[in-house]
Amino acid sequence: MEQELRDLYQELILDHKRRPRNFREMADATRTVEGHNPLCGDHLRLFVKREAGRIVDVSFVGEGCAISTASASLLTEALKGKTVEEAEALLGQMVELLTASEAPPDPMALGKLGVLAGVRDYPSRVKCAMLPWRTLEAALSNDDAPTAISTE
Amino acid sequence: MNAPQRVTTWDVEAVRADFPILAQTVHGKPLAYLDNAATTQKPNAVIDAIAHFYRHDNANIHRGVHALAERATIAYEAAREAARRFLNARSANEIVFVRGTTEAINLVATSFGARFQPGDEVIVSAMEHHANIVPWQLLQARTGIVLKVIPMDESGVLYSEELAALITPRTRLVAVTHVSNALGTINPVAELIAIAHQHGVPVLVDGAQAVPHMPVDVQALDADFYCFSGHKLFSPTGIGVLYGKAELLESMPPYQGGGDMIRTVSFEKSTFAPPPQRFEAGTPHIAGAIGLKAAIEYLERLDRLAALRYEQELLTYATERLQTVPGLKIVGSAPEKAAVVSFTIDGIHPHDLGTIVDRYGVAIRVGHHCAMPVMTFFGVPATARASFAFYNTFAEIDQLIDALQRARDLLV
Numbered sequence: 107m108e109q110e111l112r113d114l115y116q117e118l119i120l121d122h123k124r125r126p127r128n129f130r131e132m133a134d135a136t137r138t139v140e141g142h143n144p145l146c147g148d149h150l151r152l153f154v155k156r157e158a159g160r161i162v163d164v165s166f167v168g169e170g171c172a173i174s175t176a177s178a179s180l181l182t183e184a185l186k187g188k189t190v191e192e193a194e195a196l197l198g199q200m201v202e203l204l205t206a207s208e209a210p211p212d213p214m215a216l217g218k219l220g221v222l223a224g225v226r227d228y229p230s231r232v233k234c235a236m237l238p239w240r241t242l243e244a245a246l247s248n249d250d251a252p253t254a255i256s257t258e
Numbered sequence: 259m260n261a262p263q264r265v266t267t268w269d270v271e272a273v274r275a276d277f278p279i280l281a282q283t284v285h286g287k288p289l290a291y292l293d294n295a296a297t298t299q300k301p302n303a304v305i306d307a308i309a310h311f312y313r314h315d316n317a318n319i320h321r322g323v324h325a326l327a328e329r330a331t332i333a334y335e336a337a338r339e340a341a342r343r344f345l346n347a348r349s350a351n352e353i354v355f356v357r358g359t360t361e362a363i364n365l366v367a368t369s370f371g372a373r374f375q376p377g378d379e380v381i382v383s384a385m386e387h388h389a390n391i392v393p394w395q396l397l398q399a400r401t402g403i404v405l406k407v408i409p410m411d412e413s414g415v416l417y418s419e420e421l422a423a424l425i426t427p428r429t430r431l432v433a434v435t436h437v438s439n440a441l442g443t444i445n446p447v448a449e450l451i452a453i454a455h456q457h458g459v460p461v462l463v464d465g466a467q468a469v470p471h472m473p474v475d476v477q478a479l480d481a482d483f484y485c486f487s488g489h490k491l492f493s494p495t496g497i498g499v500l501y502g503k504a505e506l507l508e509s510m511p512p513y514q515g516g517g518d519m520i521r522t523v524s525f526e527k528s529t530f531a532p533p534p535q536r537f538e539a540g541t542p543h544i545a546g547a548i549g550l551k552a553a554i555e556y557l558e559r560l561d562r563l564a565a566l567r568y569e570q571e572l573l574t575y576a577t578e579r580l581q582t583v584p585g586l587k588i589v590g591s592a593p594e595k596a597a598v599v600s601f602t603i604d605g606i607h608p609h610d611l612g613t614i615v616d617r618y619g620v621a622i623r624v625g626h627h628c629a630m631p632v633m634t635f636f637g638v639p640a641t642a643r644a645s646f647a648f649y650n651t652f653a654e655i656d657q658l659i660d661a662l663q664r665a666r667d668l669l670v
Contacts, residue, residue: 108664111617115610115668123669146609146627149641169639171607172669180340228613 114224115172123172128165128182135163140254141241144234148174150177152241160189169223171234173225180219185242194246198240204232208248268568275299276556280649283413287619288652295439295467295598295645296623297489300553307552308545318541319520321520332545336536337551341499344554345484346475351503354534355542358498359466360389362485363433364538365500366462367393369510370431370483376402379429381421381459383445384410384635386436388628390464394433396501407448408434410635414441414590418449418609422567425457432461436468440629440643441590441600444468448479455480460506466490470647471569473562488546497546500537507533514539533582537578563662565648572646576655587670589641597646600627603662605670608642614668618661622669 126186132138132153142149150168155159164182168175185193196216203210213220225235237257244255274280277299282289293301311333317326319334329640342366356362371394374380380394384407402551406424410416421432432454435442460482468474469486476484483506486535502510512519512530516539521529529534550657576599580586585604603611612624623643626633633639644658 111614111668114613145625147633148607148609154599169641171609173610174606186527201426231609231613 112228114228116221116224117170118181118218118221119176119224122176122179126166126175127178129167129179129187130165132163132165132254133187134216139241139245140173141237142191142254143170143174143257145233145258146171148234148237150174150178150238151239152178152238152245154242154245156190159191161187161193166238170237170242171231173222173231173234174237177222177235180222182241184219186201190246193242197239197242197246198207201236204235204239207253236248268564268648270568270649270651273560274651276303277649278302278305278621284621285617287565287617287659290620290657291619292644292646292648292650292654293456293623294470294650295490295627295646297495298470298492298647299649300492300494300549301556302304304549304552308494308549311545311548316545319523319544320535330544333548333551334542337547340551340554341501344469344474344557344651345499345501346477347501351534352501352504352507354500354502354507354537355547356485356495356498356500357539357543358487359464359485359638360393361485362483362498362500363390363462363464364393365513366431366433366483366485366502367397369513369537370506371397371403372511374403374430375399377404377428379404379406379426381406381408381424381429381432383416383434385407385416385441385443385445385629386433386435386438387439387466387631388465389466390433390435393629403486404428410443413592413664414438414443415592416445416450418453420448421450421453422457429457429459432459433464434461435464435466437465437471437596437598438590438629438632439467439598440600440627440632440641441592442591442595442600442645443590444472444594444596446594447481451480451482467596467598471568475589477531480623482506488550488553491550491551491553492556494543494546497543498548499550502533504533510536511539512539516540518542518579523585544604560648565606569646569648572650572652573597573599575652576644576646576658579655579659580662586662589636589638599645600641600643602638602641603666603670606665608640609670611662613663614665615658617663618645618664619655619656620661622658626658639664658668 135153136156137154148170153165154165164185166178213223225231283601315329317330319331338350454461462483463481465486484501489495519539589600608624
């Protein structure tokens, strides 16, 4: 029992839940998107600053469970300094990791982000981990895209 | 910790034996089903009644002259009589079968609300379920009614006396919940109805969370409409009851059109059946009504006042034990509560709590409980909620407390 729960709530996730990285508003963001999960009330605001095709800064604020908070925190760490193309590729890999019907052969190929693979055994919690990534998807899309997304 | 000295002589083990689903393990632990405000489990009597209907009596009702059709019709109308008895309505014609409380309120908003004019007012309370908010907002969008709200205090008690001040000559209906699904508060509906009636305003009572816990007498309350869902009353999903005073139902236009609700139909004009058939277009959930009847008869065989006393002991014990968990805050501390406890724990999101206690066999609800305005009022995005039925035990509360401690060990 303990062990199964520890597969979901790994130390790295708990660390990011307790001390979320880049947890701040960003006045000079080039794009701000609201993400909302109406099932549980989780919401976050994702700030992305793009310069010359590169994500130079990314941050978030909001309120959510351990899984969505850690997922958002890990996202900000992973994205900073990436090109938009690299960010889109990572987004695709994360959607695959969290939602594909076949378990990925090597979650740890994604580095720290691989710890989120534990949600695959908790179907009702996949949306928690996905919320920041769905929000990122909207943030990376064209400027006329919605500035608020919902998991439902 | 041992359970307190018991006052009642409620034989919970005998009752549990009537509910086959309870005797199972979840993730290797005994199931502690503490999510009864979401839906209740079904006794053998209900399961057997539904199976018997489909094995022996299944046919459509109110049409056909063959033996099965007659049996099915008699069983369906006997269910209506059981619901009449259960609520102590004057007549079975005051009992309309619907899918559940949500449909009952939508029916009243659509049909009774059809006469409302722009500027007419409907008054609800600050602790309504979305099912008693959104239908009125849809009516607001259609006809421009005004929605007003009876406020509540920090403990989750309505300022009942404010109702008189909210009522104006334009007030057409007061629609309040009997028991709050998110807080457990038992509202003084008799008092609210008396105030509304002094001003000539009818009252709809959402009884979804009340009827599983306490006997309800619509004549004693003098409720104009009273509704509940079968599935929260140990019956199937998809069946519920709208009680309406005969003179009100008779004055109301149909809700949906179709078979079984008409008197005559031509391409020029149709005339409609009297209530309750006027509001039951199409083939209803016949087996559901039969299951509801079995549940009502099951409850009639129990000592309901003893069941209520036992549930109140569970509530007291759960409240005391929850308060020993560090960082735990109970949301909703009205003096009069049904056996429902909402709470938060510092540093743990309710969603994580729900996942963790599930792994220890404990089923609770986490989220906004379809009562977002209540969450906003208390400044929380969500809560965890344990809700009890008369088949729950003190040991299950100990199991919940133990699981909450484990959640703290893991996450805090």
